[in-house]
Amino acid sequence: MKLSVAEKSRFSVYSEAFNWIMNNIIVLNPNIGISNTEAYYNDESLENISNLIQTFDTGVTDIKTRQITVDEMSKMVPVEVVQSIFGQLKAQMQMTNLPGIQMTWRVEGGFFNIRIQGNSEPEISTLVLKHGKSVFDFNFVEESDGTKRLFDLINMLLTDRPDTVFIVDELERSLHPKLTEHFLKLFMEAHEGVRMQLVFTTHEDTIMDQSLFRRDEIWFVERDVDNASEIYSLDRFKERYDKKLSKAYLEGRYGAIPVFRQFSFRKGE
Numbered sequence: 001m002k003l004s005v006a007e008k009s010r011f012s013v014y015s016e017a018f019n020w021i022m023n024n025i026i027v028l029n030p031n032i033g034i035s036n037t038e039a040y041y042n043d044e045s046l047e048n049i050s051n052l053i054q055t056f057d058t059g060v061t062d063i064k065t066r067q068i069t070v071d072e073m074s075k076m077v078p079v080e081v082v083q084s085i086f087g088q089l090k091a092q093m094q095m096t097n098l099p100g101i102q103m104t105w106r107v108e109g110g111f112f113n114i115r116i117q118g119n120s121e122p123e124i125s126t127l128v129l130k131h132g133k134s135v136f137d138f139n140f141v142e143e144s145d146g147t148k149r150l151f152d153l154i155n156m157l158l159t160d161r162p163d164t165v166f167i168v169d170e171l172e173r174s175l176h177p178k179l180t181e182h183f184l185k186l187f188m189e190a191h192e193g194v195r196m197q198l199v200f201t202t203h204e205d206t207i208m209d210q211s212l213f214r215r216d217e218i219w220f221v222e223r224d225v226d227n228a229s230e231i232y233s234l235d236r237f238k239e240r241y242d243k244k245l246s247k248a249y250l251e252g253r254y255g256a257i258p259v260f261r262q263f264s265f266r267k268g269e
Contacts (some may be wrong), residue, residue, distance in 0.1 A: 010124055021050065024164050025164075025165045027169075028153070028164070029169045040104045041113060046064065048158070049063055050062050050063045052158075056150060056182060056183075058143075061131060063126070063129055063130075065113065065128070066125060066126055066127050068124050070082070070121065073124050075124075076110045076141065077150075084255075085105065085114070086116070086122055089101050091175075093116065099118060100117040100118065101116050101238060102116070103262065110126050110140045111124070111126060111140040112124055112128040113126070121158075126139070144174075146175050147172035149174045149175055152192045153183065162194055163196070164196050165196075165198075165256075168201070169200070169201050170200075171202050177204055177207065180204055180207055186262075204248060205245075205246040208246050208249060210245065215234045215235040216235040219232065219233050220232055220254055220256035222256040
């Protein structure tokens with residue numbers, strides 16, 4: 001069966017939409033493990049990241065890389081996981097016919113840069129961080145969960161790829177409320193006038209502020225009696241621009257808050 005030019009044109013619309021979704025929507029969940037960014041491959045970019053991290057008041061004042069062996073990496077991450085990653089990278093090299101490949105891999109045990117050239121042994125480096133005037137280097141695994149979380153998110157501030165939508169589940173996980181607010185302000189500043197969007201879920205009510213977001217940018221999710229989720233915008237309520245939204249939200253004005261049941265503890269029976 002042959003397709004007419006008009007039919008082919010209609011199908012190409014679906015293909016373009018599918019390709020855009022696959023290439024331009026980036027999803028980060030609370031347990032994000034693997035991230036790719038060239039920002040960690042050279043000293044100049046690392047200096048930029050160091051300066052950016054310092055604005056969050058985490059205590060980290062400098063970020064460097066240290067070369068390690070495969071054996072050293074295997075002490076930080078289970079051997080079978082390490083070998084699986086190497087196998088996937090080599091398979092990708094063969095599929096794409098590339099002479100080499102590199103990636104940044106973030107796991108609970110550390111933050112690693114991995115580079116493979118041809119049949120050579122993988123070159124691995126890990127991040128080491130300095131705090132203030134301390135003479136000691138800190139490994140990534142020794143940092144707080146909040147600092148680690150920043151490394152998951154920071155590429156969203158550094159990227160210059162246009163026409164991108166980031167979707168983040170629980171943006172505020174392990175972050176101080178003011179730090180979350182600072183991140184959002186930096187995101188808006190870094191990408192002002194650029195076709196880039198951040199869509200995120202959160203339980204952090206303190207960032208529900210009309211000086212930060214428009215009313216139509218704040219959405220609530222509430223379960224009905226059938227456990228189906230209803231999504232609606234703050235714009236429905238036509239609040240004044242000086243309204244303290246977080247207080248009104250916790251008082252139940254907008255719904256989408258837990259409704260608790262009574263529980264009787266039976267003692268002495």
